[in-house]
Amino acid sequence: MEINHLWVVMPVYNEEEAVGGVIEEWQSALLASGVQYTFCILNDGSKDNTLNILEELAKKYSQLKIVNKPNSGHGQTCVIGYQMGLEAGADWIFQIDSDGQCDPKYFPAVVAASKNNKAVYGQRVTRDDGLQRIIISKFVRIFTLASTGQWIIDGNVPYRLIHADLMKNIAYKIPADFHLANILVSVLSNKQEKIKWIPIHFRDRSGGSPSVKTFSFVKHGFKLFKQLKEAIK
Secondary structure (H helix, E strand, C coil), X not given: CCCCCEEEEEEECCCCCCHHHHHHHHHHHHHHHCCCEEEEEEEECCCCCHHXXXXXXXXXXXXXXXXXXXXXXXXXXXXXXXHHHHHCCCCEEEECCCXXXXXXXXXXXXXXXXXXXXXXXXXXXXXXXCHHHHHHHHHHHHHHHHHHCCCCCCCCCCCEEEEHHHHCCCCXXXXXXXXXXXXXXXXXXHHHHCCEEEEEEECCCCCCCCCCCHHHHHHCHHHHHHHHHHHCC
């Protein structure tokens, strides 16, 4: 399956230290790929200088689409980005994060895998962001399996490419109150098409602090279990 119009979704919240470098890095990688794309960056109610940085970069790069919106959290912001991509007629939607952890060097392998798969996700086989984040990923894996019966290797990874035909069956089915929406997107992707996993290394943050805290994952763990179980009925 050839990529004719790629819609890149990147949610941003208080990333003034990292976002400029991340955009420059990914712009180089996306241009080098030769793929026609729109780089949709959703500012999720940042309280620092993030929006000003984004607006300046949009003057430099015509592929950037800046969306300024009230804060709704990472997962729900991604869902909005997915829906925008579908409404814009994109045939593939790719999600990354804005903190510098997503390395563009794996992008060609993800694109290559899309020829035979409608859902291609990165699998963080190594990572620099600490033991707590590794524990979170294991926690998510166990809760997801227990609640859905789906074995999702890396359910909350922000490195994911999904075909529009599959995304149409997902993006409009995410409840507005689903706190960790990316995990449900992974479950629905795998349930419908089986995710193709590409090994990646996950870098440490370029700056700032994560918007999703370790305590937040633990706090919402049982809610996640109930929501996932309800969502796949």
